[in-house]
Amino acid sequence: MRIVDVCAFYTPHGGGVKTYIDRKLAAGTAAGHEIVVIAPGERDAVEERFPGARIVWLASPPLPFDRRYRYFHDEAALHGALDRVRPAMIEASSPWSSAAMVGRWQGSAPRALVMHADPLSAYAYRWFGGLASINMIDRGFARYWNHLRRLDAAYDLIVSASGNLTDRLRAGGVTRATTVPMGVEPGLFSPGFRDADLRAGLLRRCGLGPDATLLVGVGRYSAEKRWGMVIDAVHAAGTQRSIGLVLIGDGRGRRGLVARAAGSPHVVVGEAIRDRTTLARTMASADALVHGCEAETFCMVAAEARASALPLIVPDRGGAADHARGADDRRYRAADGASLRDTIVAFAGRQVATRVPDAPRTMDDHFDELFAAYADLRAPAVLAA
Template identity: 65%
Template sequence: MRIVDVSAFYAPKGGGVRAYVDRKLAAAAALGHEIIVLAPGKHDAVIRRGPGAVLETLASPPFPLDRRYRYFDNEKTLHRALDRWRPDFVEASSPWGSASMVARWDGAAPRALVMHADPLSAYAYRWFGPVASIETIDRGFDFFWRHLRRLGEAYDLVVSASGEFAARLSGGGMPGVVTIPMGVEPGIFAPWHRDPHYRAALLAECDLDPSATLLVGIGRHAAEKRWGMVIDAALSAGTLHPIALLLVGEGRLQGRLVARAGGSPHIRIPGPLADRAALARLMASADALVHGCEAETFCMVAAEARASGLPVIVPDRGGAADHADRAPSRRYRAGDVQALRDAILAFVAGRSSVAPRALEEAPRTMDMHFAELFQAYAALRSAVSRAA
């Protein structure tokens, strides 16, 4: 099957979507499919990534709010690319303009919309949540729900990686929603990477001894990640118990986060950690992952933490919530610093040991996700062919 993925969020210096697409390009050929990823780029280019794997960029303007990204602005050019590749199946991975462009393409191939973004949580709920309920905000943003419902009607399938997100989309009237969870990169994250001496050294850098609790937060330093809230909650909880917080990542808000920590020796913000083996060692050696963002569509970092045997303290909305389905992990009311503080304190009170954690089951991998995704595509293509 030839699959064309119209990937509006792909960028060479991007984050989770880039990693997802790169893995998809490798996985498709192994599963017997050909995949072509169409992405906005600085220039028109066709890059072959191996047998049956192609990345084609279409010259597109920069995205004004983040210069790492570009956006599709020419519907005819995108349609010509789809016509040229003659796909058996088309996937769009953004709920914005490119999804509408793909919906208007007059080709016969069935198509799926993969929801790699949750704009309502990232923006509307975060902006207006302090003064209005989710139901009230949804009524105020009914124009966007109408847009999502139109997209659902135009696509044969809508894919969500999170059960919580899928339920919210279906509850809002978007048809055809299914949940196909993502997974971790295989062979990297595991509990046996835990290193007590490394943990003790990290705590010593935070001016604490090994009896303290070591929390890690990992991700972009962006407003929707709510790292400021995480810092405030850790500082408040730290007045009752010795708690260290290590924030790993980078972004335009890093300076503000350093200022938010107020010079506390118990909070370190060292920057990004690109080495995957080093990240696996860090995750396995900490006591819990703490996350502030309720707008995740899957939350890869929480999945990696879980594969490392690391408990998570996460919001009760969004993809991160799916990973806190067993003790000692904790959920807290999204966007509420007091609720996060209480969740941290409850976790500390229940933490009986810093021994390595064994996994109850093998972690779900990204290759499992792609196998299920492409099976769903093949079944849908067969059904459409029989109906034709």
């Protein structure tokens, strides 16, 4: 099956979508499919990754607010690319204008929209959540919900990686929404990486001894991740318990977070760890993962933490909440710093349970399920032919 992914968020600069797509190129080829990614690029080009997998770049302008990314601006050029590739199955990876463009393409291939973004949680709920309920915000953003319902009519399947997001989509009238959870990179994250010396060294960076509780947070330093709230909660919890926090990430918000953490020697705003094995060792050596973002569509870092047998402290909304199922896991009220503070205090004072990891769901499991769903969509057309 030739699967064409129209991926507006794919960029050579990295990010979660790039990690996902790169794995899909490999998994799809291994499963006998031909994977073609159409992405906005600096110029028109074709990049062959390996036999049966390639990226078709379409010349596109950069996004004004983040020039690492580009956006599809020429619908005719996009339709022309689809005509030339002749997909058996189409994916769109963004709920914005590119999804509408794909929906208007006149070809007969079944199409699926993969919700790699949850704009309402990332923006509207975050901006206005202190002023109005989610139901009121949804009513105020009726135009966006109408857009999603139009996409629902134009697509055969709407794929969400989070049951939380699927439930909200269905409640909003997106009838074709279904959950296909993602997973972790196979064979990497494991509690076997736990290293007492590494843990002690990280606590020393926080100015603390080995009897303290070590929290890690992993992700971009951007506003929707709410790292400022996490830092403030750890500051406050630290008046009652001995707690260190190590943040691992990058982004334009780093300078502000360093300034925000300056009031405590027990908070380290670190850089991203590019080596995946080193990241796996670091996560397995902590006492819990703390996460501030309620807008995750899956929350890969929480899945990686579960695979490492690392307890979770996560908001009660969004993709991260789906992973908090263990005895030591804790959920706090999303976007509520006081609730997070109290949850951290309670976690640090708990009696430690034996950490038993689940068999982790992998990205290959995800793609097996996704490709099977696509085969089911194509079956009526194949039978009719």
